[in-house]
Amino acid sequence: MYPIDEILRKGSVLADEVEVYISEGLSVSADLKRTKVSRAVESQYFGLSIRTIKEGKIGTSSSSNPQGWEKCLNASLASGSLATPQPWQGLPYPAGLDSRPIAYDPSLTPDNDIIVNLLKGMIDGASSYPVEVTSGGASLSVQTVTLANSNGVYYSRPQSHVTASIETIRGNSTGYEFGNSYTLDLDPISIGERAGFLASASFGGVDISSGPYDVVLSPVAFAQLVGAVLIPSLSGRNVHAGRSRLGSSLGLRVIDPALSVYDDPFLEKGLSSTRWDAEGVPTRNLSLIREGILENFSYDLKTAYRYGKESTGSAVRTGHGGGPAIGNHNVVVDGPRKDIMEDEAIYIQDVVGAHTANPLSGDFSVELTNPFRISGGNYEKPVRKAMMSGNVFEMLGITAGLGKDDRVIGSLVVPSIRLKKQHIIGS
Amino acid sequence: MDGIRYYDIRHVCGQSTHIEIDNRVIESAGTSFFDHAVIRALSAKGWGILTVDNYSGTTDKELETLLGKAGRVSAITAEEVSLADAKRGIRNVPSMHEDPRDVSIGEKAGIMISIEKAATIEGIVNTRANYTERFEEVTFKDSSGAYEHYAICRSGFGIMAVASRAGSLQMGYERRHSIRGLNIRHQQDLGRSAAERAVALLSALPARGGTMNAVLDPELAGVFAHEAVGHASEGDLIQEGNSVLAGKGGERIGSPIVTIVDDPSLPEFGFEPCDAEGSRVDRTEIIRRGVVAGFLHSRETLAAVGNGHAGNARAMPGEPPLVRMSNTFIEPGESNTDELIAECRNGILLMGSRGGQVDPGRGVFQFNAEYGYLIENGECTRMVRDVSLSGEILQTLHSIQLCSKEKRMHQGYCGKGGQSVPVSDGAPHILLSGAVVGGSVPD
Numbered sequence: 028m029y030p031i032d033e034i035l036r037k038g039s040v041l042a043d044e045v046e047v048y049i050s051e052g053l054s055v056s057a058d059l060k061r062t063k064v065s066r067a068v069e070s071q072y073f074g075l076s077i078r079t080i081k082e083g084k085i086g087t088s089s090s091s092n093p094q095g096w097e098k099c100l101n102a103s104l105a106s107g108s109l110a111t112p113q114p115w116q117g118l119p120y121p122a123g124l125d126s127r128p129i130a131y132d133p134s135l136t137p138d139n140d141i142i143v144n145l146l147k148g149m150i151d152g153a154s155s156y157p158v159e160v161t162s163g164g165a166s167l168s169v170q171t172v173t174l175a176n177s178n179g180v181y182y183s184r185p186q187s188h189v190t191a192s193i194e195t196i197r198g199n200s201t202g203y204e205f206g207n208s209y210t211l212d213l214d215p216i217s218i219g220e221r222a223g224f225l226a227s228a229s230f231g232g233v234d235i236s237s238g239p240y241d242v243v244l245s246p247v248a249f250a251q252l253v254g255a256v257l258i259p260s261l262s263g264r265n266v267h268a269g270r271s272r273l274g275s276s277l278g279l280r281v282i283d284p285a286l287s288v289y290d291d292p293f294l295e296k297g298l299s300s301t302r303w304d305a306e307g308v309p310t311r312n313l314s315l316i317r318e319g320i321l322e323n324f325s326y327d328l329k330t331a332y333r334y335g336k337e338s339t340g341s342a343v344r345t346g347h348g349g350g351p352a353i354g355n356h357n358v359v360v361d362g363p364r365k366d367i368m369e370d371e372a373i374y375i376q377d378v379v380g381a382h383t384a385n386p387l388s389g390d391f392s393v394e395l396t397n398p399f400r401i402s403g404g405n406y407e408k409p410v411r412k413a414m415m416s417g418n419v420f421e422m423l424g425i426t427a428g429l430g431k432d433d434r435v436i437g438s439l440v441v442p443s444i445r446l447k448k449q450h451i452i453g454s
Numbered sequence: 455m456d457g458i459r460y461y462d463i464r465h466v467c468g469q470s471t472h473i474e475i476d477n478r479v480i481e482s483a484g485t486s487f488f489d490h491a492v493i494r495a496l497s498a499k500g501w502g503i504l505t506v507d508n509y510s511g512t513t514d515k516e517l518e519t520l521l522g523k524a525g526r527v528s529a530i531t532a533e534e535v536s537l538a539d540a541k542r543g544i545r546n547v548p549s550m551h552e553d554p555r556d557v558s559i560g561e562k563a564g565i566m567i568s569i570e571k572a573a574t575i576e577g578i579v580n581t582r583a584n585y586t587e588r589f590e591e592v593t594f595k596d597s598s599g600a601y602e603h604y605a606i607c608r609s610g611f612g613i614m615a616v617a618s619r620a621g622s623l624q625m626g627y628e629r630r631h632s633i634r635g636l637n638i639r640h641q642q643d644l645g646r647s648a649a650e651r652a653v654a655l656l657s658a659l660p661a662r663g664g665t666m667n668a669v670l671d672p673e674l675a676g677v678f679a680h681e682a683v684g685h686a687s688e689g690d691l692i693q694e695g696n697s698v699l700a701g702k703g704g705e706r707i708g709s710p711i712v713t714i715v716d717d718p719s720l721p722e723f724g725f726e727p728c729d730a731e732g733s734r735v736d737r738t739e740i741i742r743r744g745v746v747a748g749f750l751h752s753r754e755t756l757a758a759v760g761n762g763h764a765g766n767a768r769a770m771p772g773e774p775p776l777v778r779m780s781n782t783f784i785e786p787g788e789s790n791t792d793e794l795i796a797e798c799r800n801g802i803l804l805m806g807s808r809g810g811q812v813d814p815g816r817g818v819f820q821f822n823a824e825y826g827y828l829i830e831n832g833e834c835t836r837m838v839r840d841v842s843l844s845g846e847i848l849q850t851l852h853s854i855q856l857c858s859k860e861k862r863m864h865q866g867y868c869g870k871g872g873q874s875v876p877v878s879d880g881a882p883h884i885l886l887s888g889a890v891v892g893g894s895v896p897d
Contacts, residue, residue: 066501106484383822392892
């Protein structure tokens with residue numbers, strides 16, 4: 028048993044409050060070179076992160092050495108001594124939470140046979156199309172996350188995660204598809220088929236001229252733009268620091284009334300579902316934008332205390348030294364659904380360069396991956412090469428409907444979306 | 455260890471220090487510790503790899519057990535991996551003019567606050583500064599008896615300023631990273647220039663999209679070399695058939711003025727004393743005067759593909775090595791920058807970088823400038839914002855018309871396969887004809 032109590036006891040003498048966060052786990056994975064497994068990896072990992080608070084000064088440190096906790100504790104205290112004091116009203120107390128894990132499959136164990144079957148299934152699926160597999164991979168991990176603090180919080184959560192992905196090529200047309208789940212419900216054959224279809228159907232693309240086009244963004248493409256621009260603009264920290272375009276728009280209409288955006292930490296199929304956030308605050312369903320109206324920003328404890336707000340249970344472990352920072356669990360983009368593939372449009376599977384969007388202004392211009400002209404619900408013709416430019420906030424201002432195909436992509440859950448008259452640069 | 459043809463162990467331990475300042479508040483500052491090892495074993499077919507945290511103190515007997523386990527992990531592999539011979543030997547880590555570890559974190563925080571303060575000018579609503587320092591001690595050994603050990607410290611900083619006017623937000627930023635020691639002293643001017651650019655961008659025009667001539671500054675031209683050529687020359691992508699440069703060795707794909715090089719032995723941010731397989735690092739001319747001259751390799755991809763030398767296997771601590779770029783650049787030409795602008799005539803000057811991405815199999819890349827200027831009648835005129843550029847690898851090098859005389863390198867991190875490694879990119883100013891520019895104003 029790891030000496031969590033000892034860290035808390037010793038830390039409590041030296042600081043007002045102490046928090047210990049440990050993640051440890053085991054994963055197996057394998058990678059394909061073309062259709063053969065070229066390497067198999069087994070990883071054992073351990074991470075300890077300690078946070079101390081003394082007179083409002085917050086310190087953090089992390090270590091991969093389980094025996095090195097005293098060094099880590101001292102480094103956390105030293106770190107706190109440099110920090111600017113914060114208005115601080117304490118770490119959370121135990122909240123009597125339901126201890127049943129969400130989105131966890133207790134039957135999963137790291138097993139190479141599962142990996143091999145996932146890879147084989149994807150290769151079989153891709154072989155339905157005239158393409159070559161270039162690479163692929165599958166992984167399975169089980170992990171335990173433990174959070175304890177000097178106020179008596181002691182939470183532990185098991186997690187399981189399965190991934191599978193494959194890349195294909197026909198001529199110079201590429202296809203990529205992936206799946207993620209907490210359990211073994213991935214269908215590797217259909218993942219392979221989709222990657223095969225994308226490369227195969229994109230072969231022999233035609234040029235299009237520049238101009239305004241109606242487009243359908245697949246969930247993957249939509250998630251890229253939402254993740255790069257909309258999500259950071261909803262962080263309380265960015266809002267109060269003057270780094271969010273939505274900062275002064277609470278209660279106002281900021282996007283199409285057909286769209287709602289909320290964080291659902293209890294989602295059964297979510298990859299980041301949890302009943303407590305990264306600093307032990309109970310999570311909640313958080314409505315960020317309801318029918319186009321901006322309702323809430325997300326907060327962790329530090330930002331909430333500083334600006335007289337309440338934590339929304341949105342802390343995740345992405346900060347320096349393994350510390351908590353504002354993030355999200357499963358952000359869902361929702362609204363009325365309809366068939367959005369029927370009318371003519373350019374369908375966009377993915378985009379290249381979403382991370383180069385301007386997160387403040389929302390302006391972006393990206394290269395399109397697997398664009399097709401669609402009509403009557405069919406992929407009519409592949410487009411050889413095109414860019415799309417615009418502004419994420421303006422793009423979401425008027426939309427032409429959400430598809431019926433929700434997809435979990437990292438910590439986002441989004442459908443495809445239809446947009447009118449987007450600026451496409453052809454060649 | 456029965457049946458193991460080859461093994462190696464790469465153990466990296468060390469510490470990382472950071473300082474994060476947001477609007478003059480020290481949000482966090484401190485030190486964390488890491489200790490990771492990767493054990494690779496090659497048995498009958500492919501790699502069995504173990505990654506282990508907290509490896510320090512592992513005894514020979516324990517290592518033997520781990521190697522046995524790595525051998526068993528490899529049982530599911532089917533690809534027969536061969537390793538090419540590689541030159542061995544380690545280069546000296548360049549000396550540091552001032553070891554960052556000798557300066558207290560308090561003093562470093564004070565300097566960062568002064569840089570941040572310099573960015574606080576009229577029109578700026580937020581400033582953010584960060585400092586990072588990472589000290590790594592690396593030990594490599596393999597079953598052939600190779601043993602290398604070195605220590606390296608990488609440090610640097612970034613400053614970002616946000617300007618606001620009438621609900622509109624823009625940002626300017628500067629960043630510098632180094633392997634040559636503490637680089638934050640006397641850099642207040644960079645804080646100010648980030649702020650001035652953010653304010654200027656509030657008045658900049660949105661760019662007009664379309665096909666036009668473009669001049670790229672050395673930072674963006676470096677990203678161009680990295681995205682448009684570097685990734686597609688990586689031996690693993692060539693081996694998988696996922697690069698348009700596969701099978702193109704010896705072919706002309708660009709104008710004779712274009713030479714593009716990757717060199718991990720240069721004392722720049724992507725420097726490695728030896729690569730992650732203990733191979734000697736050296737210069738690779740990927741494109742020599744417009745012709746595909748070599749690929750970047752690990753020992754495995756060199757054996758499978760040929761055309762080059764090993765020495766570009768790189769890894770994050772605790773991760774298996776991948777074929778990666780290091781210091782990638784376009785060799786300078788003979789023109790003056792003014793000549794490029796004049797020759798461009800009507801088009802756009804693109805400056806700074808917000809990053810880029812490539813699909814090497816399809817041969818299409820995209821990258822984004824931080825800002826730019828219209829070029830009208832051979833002169834730079836109005837400032838433009840949010841402009842990106844895309845292109846096709848096999849055509850684009852033909853469109854380089856001129857290169858200026860002076861090359862500059864810029865530092866950054868490059869992501870691949872979930873791993874981020876330090877790199878530098880560089881180039882002179884370059885003139886591209888017929889570039890596809892993405893802007894939000896219709897042509």
